[in-house]
Amino acid sequence: MLTLYDNWDSGNGYKVRLLFAHLALPHRVVDLDTDHGATRTPEFLGLNPNGKIPTVVLEDGRTLWESNAILSYFAEETPLLPSTRFARAKVLQWLFFEQYSHEPQVAVARYIRRHLPAGHPRYAELPARIEAGNKALGVIEQHLAGRDFMVGQAFSIADIALYAYTHVAADGGFDLSLFPAIQAWCGRIAGLPGHVPMLKGPPGAG
Numbered sequence: 085m086l087t088l089y090d091n092w093d094s095g096n097g098y099k100v101r102l103l104f105a106h107l108a109l110p111h112r113v114v115d116l117d118t119d120h121g122a123t124r125t126p127e128f129l130g131l132n133p134n135g136k137i138p139t140v141v142l143e144d145g146r147t148l149w150e151s152n153a154i155l156s157y158f159a160e161e162t163p164l165l166p167s168t169r170f171a172r173a174k175v176l177q178w179l180f181f182e183q184y185s186h187e188p189q190v191a192v193a194r195y196i197r198r199h200l201p202a203g204h205p206r207y208a209e210l211p212a213r214i215e216a217g218n219k220a221l222g223v224i225e226q227h228l229a230g231r232d233f234m235v236g237q238a239f240s241i242a243d244i245a246l247y248a249y250t251h252v253a254a255d256g257g258f259d260l261s262l263f264p265a266i267q268a269w270c271g272r273i274a275g276l277p278g279h280v281p282m283l284k285g286p287p288g289a290g
């Protein structure tokens with residue numbers, strides 16, 4: 085069976101969980117304690133030499149890592165990845181934007197506040213990350229004004245990639261009330277059939 089190496093609190097992992105839910109794709113999850121070295125074991129580095137989740141192992145044993153590459157692979161030939169050349173490129177545009185301009189600010193601010201102890205030197209990064217993250221959120225806000233979804237008229241993996249950390253941006257210290265179009269879009273995505281929320285704790289922990 086398809087295996088997803090994951091961490092319950094990861095937005096990058098949640099992207100894949102959300103896609104699998106929309107596609108009703110059977111899989112098993114191996115939840116790794118990313119805060120305590122579980123991504124640094126020789127076994128896991130054998131699957132992903134970059135030592136990060138999400139990582140998937142396909143039924144034939146091939147591995148795939150980088151959340152947005154995983155989204156692209158499984159969305160192929162589904163309505164979640166448009167087939168026309170320009171629309172596909174627009175999806176890729178937002179996936180690359182997410183990884184370069186959004187996730188390093190919005191997700192990392194959340195990581196610092198949720199996973200590092202108060203007083204950790206990395207808290208000094210927060211003001212710069214909030215400023216740059218707000219710039220990225222402003223780009224999304226402007227784009228979503230008058231639109232339901234990021235690309236064309238339909239929900240796609242561009243929405244999944246950006247929703248994952250945007251909807252929990254408050255955890256990183258962002259004020260989403262400044263971004264009404266983003267808030268409306270988050271509500272729209274959460275209301276789609278097949279939607280699953282982010283996890284509140286490790287799977288099976290009740």
Ligand SMILES: N[C@@H](CCC(=O)N[C@@H](CS)C(=O)NCC(=O)O)C(=O)O
Pocket residue numbers: 091094095096097118123124135136137138149150151152183
């Ligand atoms: N660009 C990667 C980022 C993945 C990533 O940063 N994963 C984090 C959890 S969100 C992780 O595995 N951290 C543990 C580690 O680096 O050892 C992706 O989109 O998949």
